[in-house]
Amino acid sequence: MTRYQSLADKISALIREGVLRPNERIPSVRSARRSYDVSPATVLHAYRLLEDRGEIAARPRSGYYVCARPIQQLPQPETLEPRGSAAVVDVNELVFEVLNSIKDLSKVQLGAAFIDPSFFPLKKLARYLGQAGRRIDRNTLVEYLPPGHARLRAQIARRYLDYGCSVRPEEIIITTGALEALYLSLCAVASPGDVVVVESPAFYAQLQALELMHVKAVEIPTHPREGIVLPALAKALRQRRVKACWLMTNFQNPMGFLMAEEKKKELVNLLSRHDVPLIEDDVYEELYFGKEKPKPAKAFDKRGLVLHCSSVSKYLGPGYRVGWAAAGRFATDVERHKWMMSLATCMPAQAAISDHLIGGALNHYLRGLRQALVQQRDDMLASIARHFPKGTSATRPEGGYFLWVELPRSVDALKLHRLALEQEISIAPGPIFSVRRKFNHCIRLNFGYRWSPRSEEAIRTLGRIVGSLL
Amino acid sequence: MTRYQSLADKISALIREGVLRPNERIPSVRSARRSYDVSPATVLHAYRLLEDRGEIAARPRSGYYVCARPIQQLPQPETLEPRGSAAVVDVNELVFEVLNSIKDLSKVQLGAAFIDPSFFPLKKLARYLGQAGRRIDRNTLVEYLPPGHARLRAQIARRYLDYGCSVRPEEIIITTGALEALYLSLCAVASPGDVVVVESPAFYAQLQALELMHVKAVEIPTHPREGIVLPALAKALRQRRVKACWLMTNFQNPMGFLMAEEKKKELVNLLSRHDVPLIEDDVYEELYFGKEKPKPAKAFDKRGLVLHCSSVSKYLGPGYRVGWAAAGRFATDVERHKWMMSLATCMPAQAAISDHLIGGALNHYLRGLRQALVQQRDDMLASIARHFPKGTSATRPEGGYFLWVELPRSVDALKLHRLALEQEISIAPGPIFSVRRKFNHCIRLNFGYRWSPRSEEAIRTLGRIVGSLL
Numbered sequence: 001m002t003r004y005q006s007l008a009d010k011i012s013a014l015i016r017e018g019v020l021r022p023n024e025r026i027p028s029v030r031s032a033r034r035s036y037d038v039s040p041a042t043v044l045h046a047y048r049l050l051e052d053r054g055e056i057a058a059r060p061r062s063g064y065y066v067c068a069r070p071i072q073q074l075p076q077p078e079t080l081e082p083r084g085s086a087a088v089v090d091v092n093e094l095v096f097e098v099l100n101s102i103k104d105l106s107k108v109q110l111g112a113a114f115i116d117p118s119f120f121p122l123k124k125l126a127r128y129l130g131q132a133g134r135r136i137d138r139n140t141l142v143e144y145l146p147p148g149h150a151r152l153r154a155q156i157a158r159r160y161l162d163y164g165c166s167v168r169p170e171e172i173i174i175t176t177g178a179l180e181a182l183y184l185s186l187c188a189v190a191s192p193g194d195v196v197v198v199e200s201p202a203f204y205a206q207l208q209a210l211e212l213m214h215v216k217a218v219e220i221p222t223h224p225r226e227g228i229v230l231p232a233l234a235k236a237l238r239q240r241r242v243k244a245c246w247l248m249t250n251f252q253n254p255m256g257f258l259m260a261e262e263k264k265k266e267l268v269n270l271l272s273r274h275d276v277p278l279i280e281d282d283v284y285e286e287l288y289f290g291k292e293k294p295k296p297a298k299a300f301d302k303r304g305l306v307l308h309c310s311s312v313s314k315y316l317g318p319g320y321r322v323g324w325a326a327a328g329r330f331a332t333d334v335e336r337h338k339w340m341m342s343l344a345t346c347m348p349a350q351a352a353i354s355d356h357l358i359g360g361a362l363n364h365y366l367r368g369l370r371q372a373l374v375q376q377r378d379d380m381l382a383s384i385a386r387h388f389p390k391g392t393s394a395t396r397p398e399g400g401y402f403l404w405v406e407l408p409r410s411v412d413a414l415k416l417h418r419l420a421l422e423q424e425i426s427i428a429p430g431p432i433f434s435v436r437r438k439f440n441h442c443i444r445l446n447f448g449y450r451w452s453p454r455s456e457e458a459i460r461t462l463g464r465i466v467g468s469l470l
Numbered sequence: 471m472t473r474y475q476s477l478a479d480k481i482s483a484l485i486r487e488g489v490l491r492p493n494e495r496i497p498s499v500r501s502a503r504r505s506y507d508v509s510p511a512t513v514l515h516a517y518r519l520l521e522d523r524g525e526i527a528a529r530p531r532s533g534y535y536v537c538a539r540p541i542q543q544l545p546q547p548e549t550l551e552p553r554g555s556a557a558v559v560d561v562n563e564l565v566f567e568v569l570n571s572i573k574d575l576s577k578v579q580l581g582a583a584f585i586d587p588s589f590f591p592l593k594k595l596a597r598y599l600g601q602a603g604r605r606i607d608r609n610t611l612v613e614y615l616p617p618g619h620a621r622l623r624a625q626i627a628r629r630y631l632d633y634g635c636s637v638r639p640e641e642i643i644i645t646t647g648a649l650e651a652l653y654l655s656l657c658a659v660a661s662p663g664d665v666v667v668v669e670s671p672a673f674y675a676q677l678q679a680l681e682l683m684h685v686k687a688v689e690i691p692t693h694p695r696e697g698i699v700l701p702a703l704a705k706a707l708r709q710r711r712v713k714a715c716w717l718m719t720n721f722q723n724p725m726g727f728l729m730a731e732e733k734k735k736e737l738v739n740l741l742s743r744h745d746v747p748l749i750e751d752d753v754y755e756e757l758y759f760g761k762e763k764p765k766p767a768k769a770f771d772k773r774g775l776v777l778h779c780s781s782v783s784k785y786l787g788p789g790y791r792v793g794w795a796a797a798g799r800f801a802t803d804v805e806r807h808k809w810m811m812s813l814a815t816c817m818p819a820q821a822a823i824s825d826h827l828i829g830g831a832l833n834h835y836l837r838g839l840r841q842a843l844v845q846q847r848d849d850m851l852a853s854i855a856r857h858f859p860k861g862t863s864a865t866r867p868e869g870g871y872f873l874w875v876e877l878p879r880s881v882d883a884l885k886l887h888r889l890a891l892e893q894e895i896s897i898a899p900g901p902i903f904s905v906r907r908k909f910n911h912c913i914r915l916n917f918g919y920r921w922s923p924r925s926e927e928a929i930r931t932l933g934r935i936v937g938s939l940l
Contacts, residue, residue: 096806103612117608129818130600138587141789142573176646176791180812192662192684208810214662319611319817321646336566340678342650346816347789348599 001453004045007036008053009453011046015055015066016382026056026064053460054386074385075393077406080221080229081438086195086240087217094432095204098417101426108449108458111417111426115401115448119369120317124361125352129320132351144347146338147331148174148324152354156324159357163292165299167308171331173338174345178283178311178323181334183209184341185307185325186246188333189277190215194243197236199228201404201433201442203253203281206246217435218242224395224404227252227259230266237274244277249297251284254433254444255404256397258288264297271305277330278306283314283323284400286366289374294399304328312353315369320349372450373401379451380459387463389470401448407441411469414440419465425458471923474515477506478523481516485525485536486852496526496534523930524856544855545863547876550691550699551908556665556710557687564902565674568887571896578919578928581887581896585871585918589839590787594831595822599790602821614817616808617801618644618794622824626794629827633762635769637778641801643808644815648753648781648793651804653679654811655777655795656716658803659747660685664713667706669698671874671903671912673723673751676716687905688712694865694874697722697729700736707744714747719767721754724903724914725874726867728758734767741775747800748776753784753793754870756836759844764869774798782823785839790819842920843871849921850929857933859940871918877911881939884910889935895928 001009014020027035032043047064050056056064102112109116136144143149153169160167175181182205190196192214198206200219210217218236221229228247236242249259249267259267271278282296298308307330311323322345327334338345356362377396380403384394391408407413413429420427428446430439449455471479484490497505502513517534520526526534537543572582579586606614613619623639630637645651652675660666662684668676670689680687688706691699698717706712719729719737729737741748752766768778777800781793792815797804808815826832847866850873854864861878877883883899890897898916900909919925 092806096809099809103615105609105612117611120608120611122607123604126600126603126606126818129603130596133596133599133822134593136596136789137592138590139575141587141590141787142575144789145573176812176816177814179810183811187682205810212657212807212810317611318814319606319614321812321814321816336562337682339566339569340649340675340682341653342646342791342812344647344788344791346646346791346819348596349816349819352603 003038004042004049005453007032007038007042007046008049010036011050012053012055020066022066024066025062026066028063053456074381076395077224077393077404077442079406080223081200081219081434085218087435092208092211094414094429094437095208098426098428098432101421104426106424107421108425108454110445110458110462111428112446112448114314114318115369115373116450117317118450119372121365122317122319125316125320125356128352128355129348132355133348135351136347141347144350145344146173147335148172148345149350149354152350152357153324155354155357156326160326163295165295167298167326171304171328172324172326173331173335174350175323175325175338176342176345177313177318177321178281178309179205179209180338180342181309181311181323181325182206182246182279182281183212184334184337185279185309185327185330186210186213186215186244187337188307188327188330189279190243195240197233197242197245199247199252201254201430201439203248204432206281207433207435215243219435222252222255223257224255224406225257227257227263228267230263230270233267234270237270237276242274242276244279245271246279246281248281250282250294251287251397251400251402253284253400254402254428256395256400256402258294258398261295264295265300268297268300268306272301272303276305280306280308282308282310285310286315287370287373287401288399289370290398298326301328304330307334315366316353316356320353321346322349322353373448376401376447376449376451377403380445380447380455383456383459384463387460389463389467392466401446403445403447405443405445407443407466408470409441411441411466413443416443416462416465416469420462423461423465425462427462473508474512474519477502477508477512477516478519480506481520482523482525490536492536494536495532496536498533523926544851546865547694547863547874547912549876550693551670551689551904555688557905562678562681564884564899564907565678568896568898568902571891574896576894577891578895578924580915580928580932581898582916582918584784584788585839585843586920587787588920589842591835592787592789595786595790595826598822598825599818602825603818605821606817611817614820615814616643617805618642618815619820619824622820622827623794625824625827626796630796633765635765637768637796641774641798642794642796643801643805644820645793645795645808646812646815647783647788647791648751648779649675650808650812651779651781651793651795652676652716652749652751653682654804654807655749655779655797655800656680656683656685656714657807658777658797658800659749660713665710667703667712667715669717669722671724671900671909673718674902676751677903677905685713689905692722692725693727694725694876695727697727697733698737700733700740703737704740707740707746712744712746714749715741716749716751718751720752720764721757721867721870721872723754723870724872724898726865726870726872728764728868731765734765735770738767738770738776742771742773746775750776750778752778752780755780756785757840757843757871758869759840760868768796771798774800777804785836786823786826790823791816792819792823843918846871846917846919846921847873850915850917850925853926853929854933857930859933859937862936871916873915873917875913875915877913877936878940879911881911881936883913886913886932886935886939890932893931893935895932897932
């Protein structure tokens, strides 16, 4: 890093920490050169950089002032896409273009589906794994067959209990990650040709699963901060035979919202009145930024209609492929489908994750991870506020690691995605989250990576490309 | 073991080793009591036991003689079930009853789908696993995403090459066991409502996969020693729109036959003429008893129409869940379905299996395992010949670990299955291998478990129950 960059970062830090406050005058060039023992040219250079970043602004004949806090300046999106009719799903080509880009580690991973792998406790897990492998012998092999290892299932039931959600170990089936749990749940409640309700936008893998199963999707408008619009859902339930509803209530992918507890209750009651099962994808449940872990809709289910799917992949790493479905009254079906589709879940991996859940180290680790994610969210929001053109809005999630960024309507997110790739930056363009390829002025950005000058540079580059597409 | 049982076993061993040959007179009671230094009562007791087992027979006023070799006496089945029309598949209830019984280790595992777990090199694998876990770090995680780890795929391609089958690493996708490979292959070539051709009898998990995918099955008559009847297959291909053919050419489950090489060629050519893909389940490929590993039909495929699915689960153990599909022209589709259905295959497991494949120890281990299996096959066949009623026939597989036993027509295999369970013996009744619940006078027996007095006792008990059902 050059001297002027380093000086700019120091002043940035003072702004971020509130030492220099919005609209406050920052040290003059003369005073700064004395304080930091650098040449006047270095100070001027640094100030110009900060100006470029949108952190300070020159006022004629008066000096440089801190800009109003950029995050506060950045509005949050409010737009709802109107509801469409049931549609056959076909989002594949686009999704695989994005998935391919995240396998290339040289890219800045703003389109990635996981956090910075440097967070994952891979060494610790490997230690547990070695021990677990040795523990599995001829007599214990069968214990890992579906529904999965009894101790692991009891531990998972215990974690549910910790935040007031009563789940019996008997309804938990261990799966190859949450994705398999979701797919098995879908198979348990719907058949080819059936109609399933999804959010709009929805996680692309969900749309792909519907496609693979030849199930039709009805997209329900979903508010960027409040979640699925219940009156629209109620209308859909009245109008057609819906076999299931599949959504995320906590830190939804891609928008990041947290549905209010009261609304979760209403959702469960509404579905219950229509006898429609809910597939609840809750893989970000542990990555909450608030004081308490939010309850899932499952907590309000009295009739066994909610199939709650989760995994440890989002915080311990995707490599072990251990997830589960707490499948309520569908537990037997899900277990059977597990036998039929992939038999067991990797046995030493089940044992290693179980060992890891016992140790108190997990909760300590999660606390640190959550703190890092909040800071990274704010860094990215501030950076977007500095570098993206007017008319941009972004969600401010209270958990998970995705921002949903709405760009001015004229911007084509698919074009942006391709131009960004040329600059070694991956993003997730809006249309992959919709059966009808809507949201083409939106993108999902991953703030799960450690913030660095390269991240700042990538957001600045993105902002520049967005500007060129206006 | 009592003194007389021990004496009986010694004489059994002499018969098995050919020291005492069929129709030869065995030592008189007087001579035996001197040779073995036991009482005359013990000798008489032992001879009566051998008589009960069908190994020797008393001839009036002449003494005891060795029976003609029991295995030779036991005929092989020849029956073909006639072909039916396309049918929706529903074998579940029955299959899960059988699957549940194999989770209970107190049962004699004649119905099991795996070999004796004491064969599995679990300790060695655990060592590799510990090392592998430590090797996977933030930079190498992505290498294990679909299609799977490059080195492992190269090793698998190399093993194909070793027996004259040319498969490019690029067409190999690593999966959660062979079962997932088969399911993904099915998704790649057929949609709900389509018709797929299967053998009759066929592996029950195959029928379950069709059921899960809502694909219809046409069962083609399959000869217990020669495999699928090609003229019947050709007729089916002419008569209806068949989307795929799914079968096993090597040591088929449940019958155990090995299809002749020439016939495999004809099969591939026939399907190729109709442009119909072949899903080839070849999980027993390494468990051949002959001099050379038999080629799969895949070896004769020039057009990329064969999706060859296999795994290491049958010899290294089912616990790691590492399998693959060599999917020819369907490789991209299979890879995409893998992303969609379960994302990755457990990463440390991929690495551990790869390490294990490098070591020369695998081939040495496999040689020993094959020898043990041949001996166990002969022990079981001899035991069946001794204890099952006339009218019983059994296949004599040249690989794998399943016998297909045809009982007299009047025997109800489902009744036999339930009565056997009461005696703590699991078997696989014929109807679970057929969409139409045919083969109700047949059972599949697993000879993969180490032979013991308990095995002999179980076969004797089974034979007794069969006799009672005549």
